Amino acid sequence: xxxxxxxxxxxxxxxxxxxxxxxxxxxxxxxxxxxxxxxxxxxxxxxxxxxxxxxxxxxxxxxxxxxxxxxxxxxxxxxxxxxxxxxxxxxxxxxxxxxxxxxxxxxxxxxxxxxxxxxxxxxxxxxxxxxxxxxxxxxxxxxxxxxxxxxxxxxxxxxxxxxxxxxxxxxxxxxxxxxxxxxxxxxxxxxxxxxxxxxxxxxxxxxxxxxxxxxxxxxxxxxxxxxxxxxxxxxxxxxxxxxxxxxxxxxxxxxxxxxxxxxxxxxxxxxxxxxxxxxxxxxxxxxxxxxxxxxxxxxxxxxxxxxxxxxxxxxxxxxxxxxxxxxxxxxxxxxxxxxxxxxxxxxxxxxxxxxxxxxxxxxxxxxxxxxxxxxxxxxxxxxxxxxxxxxxxxxxxxxxxxxxxxxxxxxxxxxxxxxxxxxxxxxxxxxxxxxxxxxxxxxxxxxxxxxxxxxxxxxxxxxxxxxxxxxxxxxxxxxxxxxxxxxxxxxxxxxx
Amino acid sequence: xxxxxxxxxxxxxxxxxxxxxxxxxxxxxxxxxxxxxxxxxxxxxxxxxxxxxxxxxxxxxxxxxxxxxxxxxxxxxxxxxxxxxxxxxxxxxxxxxxxxxxxxxxxxxxxxxxxxxxxxxxxxxxxxxxxxxxxxxxxxxxxxxxxxxxxxxxxxxxxxxxxxxxxxxxxxxxxxxxxxxxxxxxxxxxxxxxxxxxxxxxxxxxxxxxxxxxxxxxxxxxxxxxxxxxxxxxxxxxxxxxxxxxxxxxxxxxxxxxxxxxxxxxxxxxxxxxxxxxxxxxxxxxxxxxxxxx
Ligand SMILES: Cc1cc2nc3c(=O)[nH]c(=O)nc-3n(C[C@H](O)[C@H](O)[C@H](O)COP(=O)(O)OP(=O)(O)OC[C@H]3O[C@@H](n4cnc5c(N)ncnc54)[C@H](O)[C@@H]3O)c2cc1C
Ligand SMILES: Cc1cc2nc3c(=O)[nH]c(=O)nc-3n(C[C@H](O)[C@H](O)[C@H](O)COP(=O)(O)OP(=O)(O)OC[C@H]3O[C@@H](n4cnc5c(N)ncnc54)[C@H](O)[C@@H]3O)c2cc1C
Ligand code: SF4
Ligand code: SF4
Ligand code: FES
Numbered sequence: 001x002x003x004x005x006x007x008x009x010x011x012x013x014x015x016x017x018x019x020x021x022x023x024x025x026x027x028x029x030x031x032x033x034x035x036x037x038x039x040x041x042x043x044x045x046x047x048x049x050x051x052x053x054x055x056x057x058x059x060x061x062x063x064x065x066x067x068x069x070x071x072x073x074x075x076x077x078x079x080x081x082x083x084x085x086x087x088x089x090x091x092x093x094x095x096x097x098x099x100x101x102x103x104x105x106x107x108x109x110x111x112x113x114x115x116x117x118x119x120x121x122x123x124x125x126x127x128x129x130x131x132x133x134x135x136x137x138x139x140x141x142x143x144x145x146x147x148x149x150x151x152x153x154x155x156x157x158x159x160x161x162x163x164x165x166x167x168x169x170x171x172x173x174x175x176x177x178x179x180x181x182x183x184x185x186x187x188x189x190x191x192x193x194x195x196x197x198x199x200x201x202x203x204x205x206x207x208x209x210x211x212x213x214x215x216x217x218x219x220x221x222x223x224x225x226x227x228x229x230x231x232x233x234x235x236x237x238x239x240x241x242x243x244x245x246x247x248x249x250x251x252x253x254x255x256x257x258x259x260x261x262x263x264x265x266x267x268x269x270x271x272x273x274x275x276x277x278x279x280x281x282x283x284x285x286x287x288x289x290x291x292x293x294x295x296x297x298x299x300x301x302x303x304x305x306x307x308x309x310x311x312x313x314x315x316x317x318x319x320x321x322x323x324x325x326x327x328x329x330x331x332x333x334x335x336x337x338x339x340x341x342x343x344x345x346x347x348x349x350x351x352x353x354x355x356x357x358x359x360x361x362x363x364x365x366x367x368x369x370x371x372x373x374x375x376x377x378x379x380x381x382x383x384x385x386x387x388x389x390x391x392x393x394x395x396x397x398x399x400x401x402x403x404x405x406x407x408x409x410x411x412x413x414x415x416x417x418x419x420x421x422x423x424x425x426x427x428x429x430x431x432x433x434x435x436x437x438x439x440x441x442x443x444x445x446x447x448x449x450x451x452x453x454x455x456x457x458x459x460x461x462x463x464x465x466x467x468x469x470x471x472x473x474x475x476x477x478x479x480x481x482x483x484x485x486x487x488x489x490x491x492x493x494x495x496x
Numbered sequence: 497x498x499x500x501x502x503x504x505x506x507x508x509x510x511x512x513x514x515x516x517x518x519x520x521x522x523x524x525x526x527x528x529x530x531x532x533x534x535x536x537x538x539x540x541x542x543x544x545x546x547x548x549x550x551x552x553x554x555x556x557x558x559x560x561x562x563x564x565x566x567x568x569x570x571x572x573x574x575x576x577x578x579x580x581x582x583x584x585x586x587x588x589x590x591x592x593x594x595x596x597x598x599x600x601x602x603x604x605x606x607x608x609x610x611x612x613x614x615x616x617x618x619x620x621x622x623x624x625x626x627x628x629x630x631x632x633x634x635x636x637x638x639x640x641x642x643x644x645x646x647x648x649x650x651x652x653x654x655x656x657x658x659x660x661x662x663x664x665x666x667x668x669x670x671x672x673x674x675x676x677x678x679x680x681x682x683x684x685x686x687x688x689x690x691x692x693x694x695x696x697x698x699x700x701x702x703x704x705x706x707x708x709x710x711x712x713x714x715x716x717x718x719x720x721x722x723x724x725x726x727x728x729x730x731x732x733x734x735x736x737x738x739x740x741x742x743x744x745x746x747x748x749x750x751x752x753x754x755x756x757x758x759x760x761x762x763x764x765x766x767x768x769x770x771x772x773x774x775x776x777x778x779x780x781x782x783x784x785x786x787x788x789x790x
Contacts, residue, residue, distance in 0.1 A: 208539055244584070246522075247719075250587070251522050277734055279734070290723060309541045433722065
């Protein structure tokens, strides 16, 4: 065990020596493990699983960084955070300055530090991880990012409790108006950057609450909603206006927004939306849900609190989740917390190809999710009332590599087997929302329904920009934010 | 845009059915016949429920909703009074009805189905159709919106299951007679009501190959195509009622599956209802509706 306890002598000793260590010695500092809620305990609550580094842990972990000159980690981060610089600040215990370094390129560090797939991004480039020949031993960049962001937020919150809100909000300096559609990470970044340039910004969101997938998709136990709300509140203080219950294209068209309501530029960040189904028999039986529906019921509608919430959750004890991404993990782990006795995760390829973050897979296993890899659903079985009673699966093996470089799963003949279950959650990805095509024909889309944009995120319509999942297809929070950044810069330029 | 979601008028239509006129300027401006809204009564634990836009007035910037008490949300909604606010209303959602001059349009409605039918019958009438309305109810006390629907009907046929008013018949009987008639056959049928009624209306017109639409009332959450909870099988394909509908070719809809899916949460909903202290809940929700006024 590498875990260092707060009170241990080793820590104290180490900390006094930290500044004078050589690279070789640094590589020997034990990896700081993330303190976690106990797996058994957390099965029955929705509180955050990863508890965050203590200050001492953060300092020790920061000292594992070799401050590489060419810093490959920076290139591996989609928004090129100056990673060695912010880590250096942590070793100097200047946490607020560390946050400032991060915020030059990433305005939502508390969120990215928690949900970025670090092992395939920043940490994949880390020299320490490479030298120790173990990606899990790379410097914990994401964890450090989270630590300083949390530190900063707590400090700000304490300060703000004493400040009158009205004093903080700025008035616009220009007469230009910008509409930001959707309130996910791409939109949050655009709203902040455009507002800071002095333009009037209104965020329009279809749901009754703000935050996009950060709110209704990613569960509380992975990303506390308090953090999302804090970021939204910061936008409010900047003077960003919000209008919820507004469906772009339906409540108002693009044309009306620009011509009638006088918006000079529009950013479209409406996410990926439409859930994919497998098109297998039985998919519309009672008890079959898309992950979007299941997670929305549980998160946004507070279904995890069945005593109070008005939105019901389906009564199921044995649940099969189809898919192997983050969404599938979130659905499986939510099912555990809602009291399912057996939760199966059915995935076509093997553990190695699973697209979910390694950490989430690990946590799911700890929480008792049963992984059925190399198999896939053939049909869903129901009773006379069309309620789910089982799922018939086929076993798979890995064949040739496909053009994504992954080995293609091939069904094994006559390998059918059946699991007794009473609910199925389908988490095999999302396509672009059909509303945009129906309501906004002037936007050019690709064959998959994603909005086509130029290098600067501008769409086929002048002064209309787009970014995030509606452009890239389902991707990641940090990529959505990166596009938001680019779009905001282009909007600010266009409105000069 | 502060003038939002205030209840300006409330009428009790029957024991369980209410009509409300609500301020919603943007929706009033954009909505078309056949579209609906989704509302919820707080930002925290309330459910989102779909209701048809039964009418709208652009001048006074209001929409009308007509609803029947079915469960928790509609029960609490019915307790709200003029001057109260509904926390969230989003819309207009769904595809508008395809309104044109079909010739003879027959509107078959049962129960609360008269409410969503109202704007459609009106629009069909304004488009120059001969409109026949067949309105069914179990018994006299349960007939709703008769006068409102009569306004737009060239011909009006009232039926009750027990014969306490109008004809003693199911709606499918006069529908069948119309289909068979030589000079008064429908060119188009629109049916809205309980799934079983819609199913049998579709079966009645099928042999005559009369274009028949049903407006489906599935369970919904977002209403924008994101959750898939509203999906139905139409002609063997998966369709989302909120973005592809709510109206579909009734001859292609799998009504059996839809009915079963509607009951997905029946046990849960009764349980929840049983547990709750409704008076407290209503007081709480009402206080919230007031808070959201600005
Ligand atoms: C369950 C789940 C888990 C995930 N886990 C991770 C993870 O661990 N790490 C990671 O990096 N990424 C993860 N992702 C992906 C990540 O959340 C998305 O890539 C990211 O949120 C996309 O941001 P966005 O701003 O493009 O849109 P979204 O976050 O999708 O926000 C779009 C917003 O637009 C609103 N909207 C849609 N249509 C309209 C309309 N017509 N009018 C007005 N508003 C509209 C929506 O209601 C929504 O609020 C996960 C996704 C899901 C679903
Ligand atoms: C597009 C659309 C338009 C609608 N228009 C109207 C309208 O104009 N007036 C009106 O009174 N109702 C309308 N409905 C039905 C209305 O949405 C439901 O009655 C409402 O959701 C019930 O909510 P509740 O919380 O009061 O009851 P719940 O506690 O949610 O449910 C009570 C009972 O009703 C059943 N139920 C749940 N949802 C529905 C549903 N969507 N349809 C039928 N039964 C349901 C449940 O199985 C349960 O047994 C419409 C539905 C749709 C999809
Ligand atoms: S590659 Fe690793 S060790 Fe080098 S600067 Fe980046 S985080 Fe530090
Ligand atoms: S934003 Fe994401 S990828 Fe970039 S440094 Fe932070 S955790 Fe790593
Ligand atoms: S209500 Fe969610 S997709 Fe239709």
